[in-house]
Amino acid sequence: MGRNDNQTVAYADVLDRLMAAASTGDRNAYRQFLGEASGRIRAMLRRKVGADSELEDVLQECLIALHEKRHTLDPGRPVGPWMYAIANYKLIDHWRRRGRSRLVLDDTADIAVAAETFADVDVAALLEELPDAQAEAIRLTHIEGLTNLEASERLGIGVSAMKLRVHRGMLRLKEIANGQKS
């Protein structure tokens, strides 16, 4: 057995031990379990999800799912496969909700686009050219100054969907603005 295999067994043992203790009602063990699980899942997600804010969204969805579905872990079964199955499911579900695109959404990218492109144009007028959903997303985040989370809560959609609307809207606005300048 190689070093990595030993590490995997050790990690699995830690998770198994903590979850076994948590199932008896030990809150401290449960806190440690969730902390350990978030570390493992974050490492997994880092290889598949680009932007940090998006990674944290998916990670939090995974932790909530682990918590809400903790009864689906049968006593005595290893925690690792159960945990990673849920994390993978939530990641795929996240991609699906985002429109089957694995486009990486970086919070700073949209701001950069805005600064370069929209300095001398009437953004409010340009928003009329966009689909309502994208225009509303940009109004909330770039004119009213709400965060993606606040805006998504106001519209009743997920944060990732919100970011996607903003991202696509900003790209479209850039195209329109460049078209008007040339």
Next chain:
Amino acid sequence: MTNTASLIDRLVDEGPRSKGGHTQRFALPLLAAFGLCIMGVALTLDGAFATLESEGIGSIGVKWGFSLALLGLGAAALWVLGKPGRPTRQAVYALAIPFIPIVVLLALELTIAGPLPFGETWRECLAAMLVMSPIAFAGAVLAMRALAPTDLRRAGLAAGLFGGAVAMTAYTPYCPERGILYMVEFYCLPIMAMAAFGWAAGPRLLRW
């Protein structure tokens, strides 16, 4: 404190142990769908087991053998598919087992006696399958909400097979037909159609 850290605090506050009762929340919709179908046919149709005296137990025995085996294996597959991280391939392959003796019996019927003629009850049979299969399928979908399926197509397929098996089990006592070809055409094919629908719709219906 980061959002993730505060989320962990909130989850810990909710308690490390789940409230329990998930087995009941899984079983109840399955039993309710089964009961609803049995009650529905009992209230709307007459002549249960009418052919038992003249034909014996053979025909009903074959149909129930098939449908109850599929029903049991379907429920077991749903249970396994609802537990993340468990190997599910065997549970899904096992769903094919009840079809094997039917294929053998069909081959025997066609080679030895030829297809048995069937009467006008096929409309009633098809209607019963078309009405009851979706009801039991819906029960299976509800049952899966108590668990955490991660392969939604397989879970949808199992739910579809379960739905069809429940419909067939409920209607069988009222069916006077004896042929295996009839059984394949008016029971197995609708069941497989329901399974195909479940496979296709699983990702939408079973998301959690």
